[in-house]
Each structure stands twice: as C-alpha cells, then as structure tokens.
Amino acid sequence: xxxxxxxxxxxxxxxxxxxxxxxxxxxxxxxxxxxxxxxxxxxxxxxxxxxxxxxxxxxxxxxxxxxxxxxxxxxxxxxxxxxxxxxxxxxxxxxxxxxxxxxxxxxxxxxxxxxxxxxxxxxxxxxxxxxxxxxxxxxxxxxxxxxxxxxxxxxxxxxxxxxxxxxxxxxxxxxxxxxxxxxxxxxxxxxxxxxxxxxxxxxxxxxxxxxxxx
Amino acid sequence: xxxxxxxxxxxxxxxxxxxxxxxxxxxxxxxxxxxxxxxxxxxxxxxxxxxxxxxxxxxxxxxxxxxxxxxxxxxxxxxxxxxxxxxxxxxxxxxxxxxxxxxxxxxxxxxxxxxxxxxxxxxxxxxxxxxxxxxxxxxxxxxxxxxxxxxxxxxxxxxxxxxxxxxxxxxxxxxxxxxxxxxxxxxxxxxxxxxxxxxxxxxxxxxxxxxxxxxxxxxxxxxxxxxxxxxxxxxxxxxxxxxxxxxxxxxxxxxxxxxxxxxxxxxxxxxxxxxxxxxxxxxxxxxxxxxxxxxxxxxxxxxxxxxxxxxxxxxxxxxxxxxxxxxxxxxxxxxxxxxxxxxxxxxxxxxxxxxxxxxxxxxxxxxxxxxxxxxxxxxxxxxxxxxxxxxxxxxxxxxxxxxxxxxxxxxxxxxxxxxxxx
Numbered sequence: 001x002x003x004x005x006x007x008x009x010x011x012x013x014x015x016x017x018x019x020x021x022x023x024x025x026x027x028x029x030x031x032x033x034x035x036x037x038x039x040x041x042x043x044x045x046x047x048x049x050x051x052x053x054x055x056x057x058x059x060x061x062x063x064x065x066x067x068x069x070x071x072x073x074x075x076x077x078x079x080x081x082x083x084x085x086x087x088x089x090x091x092x093x094x095x096x097x098x099x100x101x102x103x104x105x106x107x108x109x110x111x112x113x114x115x116x117x118x119x120x121x122x123x124x125x126x127x128x129x130x131x132x133x134x135x136x137x138x139x140x141x142x143x144x145x146x147x148x149x150x151x152x153x154x155x156x157x158x159x160x161x162x163x164x165x166x167x168x169x170x171x172x173x174x175x176x177x178x179x180x181x182x183x184x185x186x187x188x189x190x191x192x193x194x195x196x197x198x199x200x201x202x203x204x205x206x207x208x209x210x211x212x213x214x
Numbered sequence: 215x216x217x218x219x220x221x222x223x224x225x226x227x228x229x230x231x232x233x234x235x236x237x238x239x240x241x242x243x244x245x246x247x248x249x250x251x252x253x254x255x256x257x258x259x260x261x262x263x264x265x266x267x268x269x270x271x272x273x274x275x276x277x278x279x280x281x282x283x284x285x286x287x288x289x290x291x292x293x294x295x296x297x298x299x300x301x302x303x304x305x306x307x308x309x310x311x312x313x314x315x316x317x318x319x320x321x322x323x324x325x326x327x328x329x330x331x332x333x334x335x336x337x338x339x340x341x342x343x344x345x346x347x348x349x350x351x352x353x354x355x356x357x358x359x360x361x362x363x364x365x366x367x368x369x370x371x372x373x374x375x376x377x378x379x380x381x382x383x384x385x386x387x388x389x390x391x392x393x394x395x396x397x398x399x400x401x402x403x404x405x406x407x408x409x410x411x412x413x414x415x416x417x418x419x420x421x422x423x424x425x426x427x428x429x430x431x432x433x434x435x436x437x438x439x440x441x442x443x444x445x446x447x448x449x450x451x452x453x454x455x456x457x458x459x460x461x462x463x464x465x466x467x468x469x470x471x472x473x474x475x476x477x478x479x480x481x482x483x484x485x486x487x488x489x490x491x492x493x494x495x496x497x498x499x500x501x502x503x504x505x506x507x508x509x510x511x512x513x514x515x516x517x518x519x520x521x522x523x524x525x526x527x528x529x530x531x532x533x534x535x536x537x538x539x540x541x542x543x544x545x546x547x548x549x550x551x552x553x554x555x556x557x558x559x560x561x562x563x564x565x566x567x568x569x570x571x572x573x574x575x576x577x578x579x580x581x582x583x584x585x586x587x588x589x590x591x592x593x594x595x596x597x598x599x600x601x602x603x604x605x606x607x608x609x610x611x612x613x614x615x616x617x618x619x620x621x622x623x624x625x626x627x628x629x630x631x632x633x634x635x636x
Contacts, residue, residue: 009457011492015464022471059449084456111463113471 001124002046005030006037006063007082008055016050016082016110023117032056034066041070041077047124048078053090064090071097078123082107086133088141092213099206103129103165119165128165128205135163138212150192158185163208247406248361250306251354254299254346261295262347265340286327289336296339296417309410314338314419315427334420342416349412357405360398367391436609450503458496465489509550516546520571523554528561529568529586536574541632548610549573549582552628555603556584564588564624580632583625590622600626 003025007013017027029040033056041049049070055062067079080103081094091104103123109131110116119129139148139160151159154175161171168186172179186204190197195207268288275281293314303309314335320326330336368391469485504510512519517535524531541549553571560566566588573582593616594601604614612630 009453009461011461012457012464015461015468019464019467019471022468022475054452059453084452084460107457107460108463110460111467113467 001048001120002026002028002044003120004028004037004040004044004046004049006032006034006040006049006055006066007052008032008059009052012052012107019110019113020117023113025117034062037063037066038069041074045074046077048080048120050080050082050120053081053083053087061090064094068094068097071102075101077101078120078126079103080105080120080123080129086131086137088134088137091130091134091138095209095213099128099165099209101126101128104134105129105131106133118170122165128209130164132160132164135160138163138209142212143214144193144211147193151189155185155189155192158182159189159208162186162189162205163212165205246306247402248358250302250409251350251357251405253306254302255350255354257299258343258346258350261343265292265343269340282327282331286330289330289333289340292340292343293333293336296342299342300413300417303410303413307406307410309413311414311418312424314417315423338416338420342412345416346412349408353405353409357402360394360401364391364394364398368395432609432611435605439606439609447503447507450499454499455496455503458492458499462489462492462496465492508547512546512550515540516549516573519546519550520553520573523550523557524571527557527569529566531557531569531571534570534572534574536576538575539634541575541580541630542635545580545610545630545632548606548612548630549580549628552582552603552607553584555599556626559592559599560584560586560588560624564590564592564622566622566624575632578631578633580630582628582630585623585625587623589620590618590624591620592616592618592624592626603628 003020005013005016005027007016007030013030013032017030020027028044028046029036031037031040037049037051037055040046049067051063051067051070053061053063055066064081067081070077070079078101081090082105083090084107086104086106094102094104101123103119105116105119109119122129142148148156157175158171161174166174168179168182172182175182187197190207193211195211265288268284268291272281272284272288275284297313300311300313303311317329317333317336320329367387465485465488469482469489472482472485509519509522511522515537517533517537520533520535524533540546553573557569557571560569564586566586569584569586571582571584573580575581592600594604600614600616607614607628607630610630612628615627615629616624618624618626
C-alpha cells in the first residue's frame, strides 16, 4: 500500500512508519499538520492516509476536519482516523458522508499489526474499519436498545464485527464458525431490525451504522 | 533613598514608596489637617445648600414627571462631588478611599435615570453632602478653634490694650490658653478621624458589597484555574505518558516482527533497549505529573516538602520553617507551589548565587518569604508567572508582595490567613 501519515508526536509518527515499512508498505510522507497532509495527499495520491485527530496548531480536531475534506475532495483515497480516544460525536461527523473508505482506530491497535494492516487494506479498498470501542459506544448510545436486546449473544457478536466493517469470511474466522452460519445470523439481524437485506459488504455496513445512529 | 515595593491588594496593584529619608521638622501632616478643614467648610456649605434646594425642588416636583429627572441629576451631582471629595482627602489627609462601583450599565435616558435612582452609592453620597454641613462646622470649630483660642488667650496679657485689672484673671486666661493649645493637636486628630470615617463609610464602596465582589471575582478565578489545571493535566497525559506507552507498544511490535524475520540478535537487542528507554521515559513523565498534582512529600508537612524542593534547586537555598501547627492542606499546597515557582524564577531569571526560603506561621497568618541575591527587577506583568501566582494566592484571601529593586536582591512575600480550625 502507498500510505501518507499525519501525526504530530514524533515517537508515534516514526514508530508507525517503521512498522509499516517492515511489512513492505510504502510510506510516501509522514507530516505534522493538516495543511501538509492535504498537500502530501494531493501530490502523492496514496491509497490511504492515516490521520491523527489532534494536530497543531490548536490540538483539537484539525485532523478530523482535514479527513472530512479529503473524503469529499479525493474519494479515491481511504482515510483512517488514528486517535488516542473515541469520541462518538467525531465518529458521527466522520460517517455523515458515508462509510466508504473510512476508518477510526485507537492508536494502541497498532500493537496487533496483522489486524491493523488488515483494517488499512479494507479502508484503502473503499471498505470500513471501525474500532471495537467505537462500535461499543454506538451500541450504548443507540435508541434501538429494545431491538438490540432481542438479539442472541451470537447475533450481537456478529453485529459488532459487521459494524466494524468485517466481511463474512473474516467474521466466520474470528468467531470460528462456518460462513453459512454467519450468513444466517446476518439475515436474522436484518429481519429483527426490519432492514432490507443487502449483498455487498460495504452497503451492509452503512445500513447497520445508519440504523445504530438513527 | 527610596525603595519601591509593589503590593497586590483587592486586585489593584499598590506601589508603596517607603521613604527612608530623615523627617522634615515641620511634618506635612501637621499643616494639611487644618488646611483641609478650612478648605472644605465653604465647599460643604455650597454643596449642601445646592443639593438641599434642588432636592426639595425635586420633592415638590414629584407630582410631575420632572421630579424624577431632577432627583436623578441631584444624585448624579452628589456622587460626582463625592468623587472630588475623595480626591481631596487623598491629597490632604492621605486617606485613599476607592470609588464605589458605578451604577449598573443602562441603555437609553430612562434606563440611565432608573440606574441612578436605584444606585445605593449615589444615595450615600447625597447623605454625605447633607450630614457633612453640620459636621464641617463643628469640625472646624473644634479642630482649628482650639489653636486660635489658645493663642488668643495666651497672648491676651502682653498684646491686648485693655489689660485686665486683676493678675489672677490674667493667670486663669493664660492657663486656659495653654491647656487649649496642649489639647489642640489631640482634638484636631480626633476631628480628622471623624472626617475620615465619614468619607470611608459614605463615599467609599459598601464593605459587604466590596467583599461580595471580591469573593465573586476570586471564585470565578478559582473555577477558571481549576479548569485550566485539568486541561493541562489532560494535555500532558495525552501528549506525554499515553503517547509514550503506545510508543512502547510499537517498539514491542517491532521486536515481534524482528523475531519473526529471524533478525540478528544485536538488532533485536537494540529494539528491546529502545522499548525499555521509552518505558522509563513514560514512567518518569507520570511521576512528574503526579508530583505536579500533589507531591507525596507534602503529606509529611510543609517543612519537609520545602526542604525537598530546596535540595533540588540548582542554587544553594537555606530553608527556615517555624510552624507551631499544621496549616490546612489547601494552604500548604498553595504555599508549596508558590515556593516552587519562586525558586524556579530565582534559578532561571535572577542570576542569583544563593537564596533563602522562610515560612513562618504566626498570629494566624502564614508568611512565606523567598529571597535571592540575584540582579532583581522582578515585577508583576499581566499574564506573567508572578501575576498568576498573585491570583492564586488571592483566592484564599492572601496577598503577594514583591520587593525587587534593579540590582537586587529580590524578596517575594506571600501572606495567607491561616485561622485555627475548631
């Protein structure tokens, strides 16, 4: 993958770049602030940009603003928000423009490098990668608590992984069940939520997220 | 030789100039008193008559809409004249009374009238003008009269043309004159004390109100400070220890990658070293942060905590503590952090070669004195470290005094009331 990183902490910026390089990925630029990020993405056209939310000069949500702008202006570039905390308001803002090619992961997920790079691949390919913590918060805030309570524990687990942006194959591998079993659970969930079943993975993520956020 | 010292009291900076020159034979205050009394009597007569007539007219006119307007003008004039009177007292009596808060902000003419009519300070200024007339007459009669009568009676015998017939009458007159002159300075002082009291109570800000405003302001300040502190701690944790720990995780991941790739041991060793260094830095950062919130050594007392701070100072610092009892934890904490900041200043900016820290609890006041032999010139600048310190001290009704002439030495004193808790 061709990657651009925007992260103001020198430790994390260099650590991340090294890890990605070890796995054979191309870190085209590692920048410190939002204007540099926009410039680097425009000139290098990467597959995916990894963006910290808090960037100089204000250290508030400069990274998020830049990410939203990137999604709008360069839809071909996936954007992975890389943050030390999960803020549902930020997630909602990020997903408002759709869930294609968008990700939100806590920084410590890097430690599981395989999963992190898998998430990056998904986002680069136009899919979704949401942190389990993000999904937990979406569940907790959802107004559809009654419907959520109707799900069996297994269905809840499948829903959680689905909301994170995982494919059926990945869900099956994580839960150690057959793909057919996963498909059955997914159909049940859509029936209980009264949603039209959809085939494509990324459309189904959007449907689930819209449902949880509505 | 003059020495300047700045004091922060009630939010205003008062610069006191302590004169160390020999006193003049005829002290200024010995003639300003009578001058003041003689000067204000005609002013008082005019003011009282003017306001009385206008006030009566406005009372009569209350039947018409004009009355309210005239009364508002009278009140406004009274408080304006009160201001002049405060200035005069400051000049001649050295009695500095702060102005009361202005009437509430208002829009439009009617708003102005309502604000003036409901302003307690203006009414008190009017009361002052009316009460002052009889008081001024009595004051002048007593304060200056004693001198005049004394001199007249004492000089009766040699100067007067019609000498009294009997020597005993002469003696009595002289005796009374002498007595009056002896009493005169005491009478003048008493009369002037009365004048000062009147100005303070009727022309100054209402004390309870002043206290309330002070409390409101310091409360707001305390809330803002607490919020800023929490934000700073959040920022420090987010950018410091938390980021470093994630960094440690990244280094360990790198170690894992190297093992998987069967990298040479020295490369592995280097990666582990980096992870260990990052972890050590994270722990050190957390320790500093914890100490910044509440230093554990403070639990053992202010003296122990200050000794630790002094031990960590680059310039040698002697600590002296006289604490017959333990101050409240909040006061201990404020004094501790004040001492830390003042010593940091001494280390960084003063070029000092040594210093002293003294903390004494006496008469229910805790007094911290930090002194260094540097080049001086320390002062309160808005937004500066010392101004921030003065603000924090003010929240607990304390005050901060700086004496830092150019060329040094610098002495900063922090005084905090420290009443015994029952």
